[in-house]
Amino acid sequence: MTRRTVRIAMNGVTGRMGYRQHLVRSLLALREQGGLDLGGGDVLWPEPVLVGRRPEALSAIAGRHGLDHWTTDLGALLAAEGEDGVEVYFDAQVTSARAAAVRRAVAAGKHIYVEKPTASSLAEALELARLAEAAGVRHGVVQDKIFLPGLRKLKRLIDGGFFGRILSVRGEFGYWVFEGDWQSAQRPSWNYRSADGGGITADMLPHWDYLLRELFGGVTSVYAQTATHLPRRWDERGEPYDATADDAVYAVFQLPGGAVAQINSSWAVRVMRDELVEFQVDGTHGSAVAGLRHCRAQHRAATPKPVWNPDLPATEPFREQWQEVPDNEDFDNGFKAQWELFLRHVALGEPYHWDLLAGARGVHLAELGLRSSAEGRRIEVPELTL
Template identity: 50%
Template sequence: MNREPMKIAMHGVTGRMGTNQHFIRSILAIMRQGGVTLSNGDVQPIEPILVGRNEDKLRHLAENVAQEKIGRHIEWTTDLESVLSDDNVDIFFDAASTQLRPEVLKKAMHRGKAVYCEKPIATELDAARELADIAAQTEVKNGAVQDKLWLPGIRKLRMLRDQGFFGDLLSVRAEFGYWVFTGHTADQPAQRPSWNYRSEDGGGMMIDMFCHWEYLIKDLFGPVDRVLAHALTDIPERIDETGRPFPCTADDAAYAIFVLENGVTCQFNSSWTTRVRRDDLLTIQVDGTKGSAVAGLRECWIQNEASTPKPTWNPDVPQPINFYDNWQQIPNNTEYDNAFKIQWELFIRHCADDGDFPWSLVSAAAGVQLAEAGVQSVDQKAWVSLKNTYEKA
């Protein structure tokens, strides 16, 4: 049985991530499949309305792109207040400015809307905690994007963990990032928005990526107990979208050691100023007593105890071992849907009273907390403890 459509206001989806992952590959894909199937067999249709400031971009998405993908136009508006006041809007989604996000989410929750948003939910922990408190007070359904939990490579790591492949977990090492062009050369424009490199606009590697690393580490390996971080601005000047140079005020590289409550050490290097010579833009190596695994965004390679080579140190002769040998690639034994779409479907089910949604604003506040602890560690050049504070975030 088909239910009445659930109306979803999508605020700030004209950017690269909002357009591609949330609008086209999630919402329009869900509409194209007819909605979200609930556990009782009912189908929950959805109906989006796009909200933003750029009329041309909104019209293009709502008319041209929607026509191409689902065969019809959808609603759009530049009047945010009218959408927030519309009793027909069930879910308010925000992917616009991080700095403006807390105020917009507050309004939406106080007006009874379920809220779902990109991360970070705020640039400061106090603001993130306030959002979580308002969600509890208003009792609205709420959630934040934690897309990397559903990447194929991460799902394969989780499967290995659940099967006991690693034995006793020893350590985790992650390499993330790539070279983001500065824009100084006309033929090589920057491939990320300029605000990412201005702290006054909410940019910065730690506030951006530590929010991801928090939920990823916690889900796969356990909660973080303490962090030691070093961050810096490698590139002092970049070119913005208008072709003008601007000073970079945010960190574009961050290096961190996270020690978990269970004693496992996780090392995460994150950089927009590195050139890739590894399997993917993100690789996570997990070492255990019985085996190791290296996961990228989609693929995962494993080496068990029996197939581990026995190298010896002798720099006077060419290395006789090709260390890429003796690794086995995990086959794709299932279909892997888009990670953003998977979480969207879970949140829509949750709003239809069909299942819990643990990836709440409380959970997202813990990511802001880790980012803030990273900043504190950099400033103090010291370990910062998070013990017993995660669920209070």
């Protein structure tokens, strides 16, 4: 067995997402299983090199997990060669800092794997995609939700023709993010400042772009209404600040073939559903409700026949009339599954289509959503190319 080590610059691992999902549950989990099997007796061994601005935080994370390499000097790391250099640059920083760092990594000839949104504007996102293509480096964008068990089961139903003609999609995402005064907030304060790249439209519409594309073929138009329901919040130091970014967006998307998707995204909503995100798909032959892990379906032959009667209490057990879609396979962590595909892309050149152009499409939809809300009209979504 031959072990190939790939050194990966991990920028942004002091944040919750970068640390929990990308470092611990992806790369370190790969190491715990003995590396990534490339076939033919070859194993890829990921070697994270932690990058950030706070040396004490990086040192603590490295010590906690027995990692040998961390630095606060991204430039020196990108310029290093041989055993001191890195082959892949990963970025999970705040959005406003991402583009500049990715430009430096592309110029240094590193393969690129980044969180989304890939940039603060469409122009910047397209620039990164063009730079990476011109440099001949491999590049990918995290698009984790299509790897969730519930949505993979939903994809199985779609591919199997369960729905017949799909009529509509209804999505609900979100939860109550505390203001930070009497209970600490679950999200960082920059999320609620537009100057720092915050806002739920910029955060979530890139997710809905790739999810709707993967499942239903894409978005042809968008109508959105944004809101800042909680205009005052308290930051990590307990200081009050004005929330200038949107904390909710209510969007209607036209899909190919005439289906309509409605997705509400909010950090100012209390959860009355089984999971933090759920999508209901209705078709001529059946319906399904998918969340993070579960998917329930109802075929037209098993559809009950309720009758509206406001004078009597409802007695039908509506939730019990749906059938659980079985797993039929073992589902790994979605972030880890996509890391494995990207690392195989880097090591073996296997196809990988979730690239920086795909990331730019997400930024594009978010921009059009914000524009739709500002102008109060539906906006067509043209196809992006480099």
